[in-house]
Amino acid sequence: EGLTKYFKVGAGFMGVQRQTVHAVDGVDLTVRPHEVLGLVGESGCGKSTLGRLALGLLGPTSGRVMFEGRDITTLDRAGWKALRRQMQVIFQDPATSLNPRLNVGSILAEPLLIHGLATRQEAKARVAELLSEVGLRPEHARRYPHQFSGGQRQRIGIARALALRPKLVVADEPVSALDVSIQAQVLNLLMELKESFGLTYMFVAHDLSVVRHVSTRVAVMYLGKVVEVGPAAVFDSPPRHPYTEALLAAAPVADPHKVMAPPPVKGDVASPVNPPAGCRFHPRCPEAQDVCSREEPLLKQIEPEHLCACHFR
Numbered sequence: 016e017g018l019t020k021y022f023k024v025g026a027g028f029m030g031v032q033r034q035t036v037h038a039v040d041g042v043d044l045t046v047r048p049h050e051v052l053g054l055v056g057e058s059g060c061g062k063s064t065l066g067r068l069a070l071g072l073l074g075p076t077s078g079r080v081m082f083e084g085r086d087i088t089t090l091d092r093a094g095w096k097a098l099r100r101q102m103q104v105i106f107q108d109p110a111t112s113l114n115p116r117l118n119v120g121s122i123l124a125e126p127l128l129i130h131g132l133a134t135r136q137e138a139k140a141r142v143a144e145l146l147s148e149v150g151l152r153p154e155h156a157r158r159y160p161h162q163f164s165g166g167q168r169q170r171i172g173i174a175r176a177l178a179l180r181p182k183l184v185v186a187d188e189p190v191s192a193l194d195v196s197i198q199a200q201v202l203n204l205l206m207e208l209k210e211s212f213g214l215t216y217m218f219v220a221h222d223l224s225v226v227r228h229v230s231t232r233v234a235v236m237y238l239g240k241v242v243e244v245g246p247a248a249v250f251d252s253p254p255r256h257p258y259t260e261a262l263l264a265a266a267p268v269a270d271p272h273k274v275m276a277p278p279p280v281k282g283d284v285a286s287p288v289n290p291p292a293g294c295r296f297h298p299r300c301p302e303a304q305d306v307c308s309r310e311e312p313l314l315k316q317i318e319p320e321h322l323c324a325c326h327f328r
């Protein structure tokens with residue numbers, strides 16, 4: 016609700032100005048129980064920051080995050096320990112998010128032991144169970160992260176996120192570091208686990224054409240703002256936000272015979288340090304009019320369940 020996160024950057028001495036990055040700027044967004052909310056945008060749009068705010072891994076500059084009716088931005092240590100179990104994260108690169116010095120058994124047992132949910136003996140059995148849930152074998156517990164392929168390592172990252180039986184999982188680009196050939200396997204696994212365990216996902220990614228296939232709803236972010244949100248099906252046909260149109264046009268085509276490069280979104284992403292006035296997308300928007308550089312378009316409903324922030328939608 017009204018979620019904002021500003022970061023200070025720059026040295027702040029010898030004439031170098033300290034600057035403010037508007038990473039997330041006034042976002043209202045709901046993740047509904049048991050849905051997959053896809054959160055999409057180019058790098059630097061604030062989607063990962065929003066995911067971290069949702070999990071309480073970062074504190075907001077202003078606004079609040081409600082989880083099942085409780086404001087998590089005001090929780091104390093004990094409150095967090097109870098809640099942390101219910102909210103977990105899967106990172107993009109399992110190679111850097113898994114401790115290389117621990118074997119997989121220890122990596123997966125750690126959260127259970129920290130939360131006092133199992134004795135060492137019980138944790139062993141639970142680790143074997145977790146490994147089979149993600150398509151690995153019990154004997155993999157003795158191996159170390161570097162002894163696995165990228166896809167297997169992401170399965171371990173997923174098992175670790177699921178160890179505490181969370182309700183909400185934020186998956187931050189969970190397949191973008193993987194070979195295209197195994198991305199689908201890992202996506203399928205995530206969807207199977209969602210069904211088996213009644214999970215809710217916030218699925219952060221830059222590729223809208225992938226995300227809309229696994230999402231219940233999709234939110235598109237541009238320079239710290241949500242510019243469009245709606246059921247995945249609304250992204251199949253217009254009316255859509257001009258930025259969403261550009262994202263879809265830039266998506267690689269799955270047909271190997273079409274070798275022509277897709278048209279990219281015109282120009283570079285503007286800086287979140289000094290975001291453009293009015294509509295933040297106006298310097299790149301093919302449909303921009305005078306009003307776009309003066310007035311900020313608010314997120315408004317254009318169809319049932321479908322919100323869009325554009326003066327001309």
Ligand code: SF4
Binds near residue numbers: 258295296300304324
């Ligand atoms: Fe483009 Fe104007 Fe709509 Fe922004 S408000 S997306 S600049 S047409």
Ligand code: MG
Binds near residue numbers: 062063
């Ligand atoms: Mg990111």
